[in-house]
Amino acid sequence: MMDDIFEEEINRRRIFKDTLILSPHYVPEELPHREMEIRDITRSVAPALRNEKPSNTFIYGKTGTGKTCVVRYVIRKLEEFANNPEKNPHGIIVKTVYMNCKVRDTKYKVLLKILEDKKLNHPDLKNTPLSDRPQKSLKGMDPGDLYDRLYNVVNSNEINLMLVLDEIDMVKKGFDDLMYILTRINDELEYGNVSILGLTNDMKTLRRMDPRSRSTLCQEERVFKPYNAVQLKTILKQRIDNGFQEGVVDTGVVSLIAAFAAQDGDARYALKLLRKAGEITRDVGDEKILKKHVDEAKDAVENDIIAEAISTLPEHQQLVIYSIAALTSRGGMYKRLSGLGGGDLFTGEVYETYEKYCKLLNRKARTIRQFSEYLNELEMLGLITMRMSGKGTRGTTRFIRLGYSPDEIKSILRKSLGLEDLEMKTPS
């Protein structure tokens, strides 16, 4: 009897139906407004089913425009097709390896990931890369050997191998060499082939690329446009139907979320907002999502994004950004000198502060050369912005400015750096 009351209560306040559907990695069965892109990429990839090498394809689109989703969808379908004996009576072998180059950021790591992938070490295959390695790792092997292993497994099994390199712009070391290796292997292979799908959200990638790498990678190009508000609404509705209980999300709320996300055309952001708004609604015990929940969710999501970015940074980069935050709230030299309200800092003063925090925490400070790299990386992450000094300063320096509120950043970092008790002793 009491259980009934509990259950009734639980059901009444139930907001979600299936949170998995709202997770960022979920690939739905239907991808609204990407039908054309799916068709194009399927066409690019399909020759593999005839044992022909697909064109290497370069896909550009800002975050949240569905690149990863579409590509994963297509390669999943491709493999399903290839693994179905009725549809693929000749048993043509198609393998796809997906990787995110944020983690595999060098030629070597990319090669390792390919060779250690389960799909290339399947027991049905001959000459698998790991067959003579009891420790199941190829770390430390010479790149020439890695190349031979790749050649052998592809050649002796006549594999149509498709590599998906997501965030390909993050490959810094050996990118051109990697592209070269992957083209050369096609020339040398007697059977099978290797093709590349490269995804990026950074247009500058193309400019930076060696022309030869570019022509290798960009045999075909696709651009994904940002979603508009109407399209975002369809996407949200689709997830709401399966992810939320009925009646929890009104159309007004959908429009509101779509409008926020339409500024960048970012579907991932829209889904994050939706999910967060649902969580907030559930936690306060309301029955449906209200406008105020969405507003609150917006702040929370933005905060989460920064907190996530900062807390996964290496320690020294955390120290750098902490120094910037500390100086920003204290004013910085520019403000002191000019009396203007700008929050800009000089490279030099930030470095000095960084050194002081290092001393405080008994860490060895990196040299200024390395420090300068850290600044560049922080800028790429959007945590700070920099511009070259113009008139009014001595020499060339960079003005550094925090992208977010210094207090937020300090409080996130104080814990992870263990600065809580030491803060008072900070030298000025």
Added chain:
DNA sequence: CATCCACCGGAAATAGGGGGGC
């Protein structure tokens, strides 16, 4: 105009963690 400043960023050198092969 010469020179200095304060920093930038490429390249080579070095350190340190693994591993192979004998």
Added chain:
DNA sequence: GCCCCCCTATTTCCGGTGGATG
């Protein structure tokens, strides 16, 4: 165990750069 190779991260070296200074 020894010698050598590879990888990554960091330091060292050094030739710029754009403006300020005198």
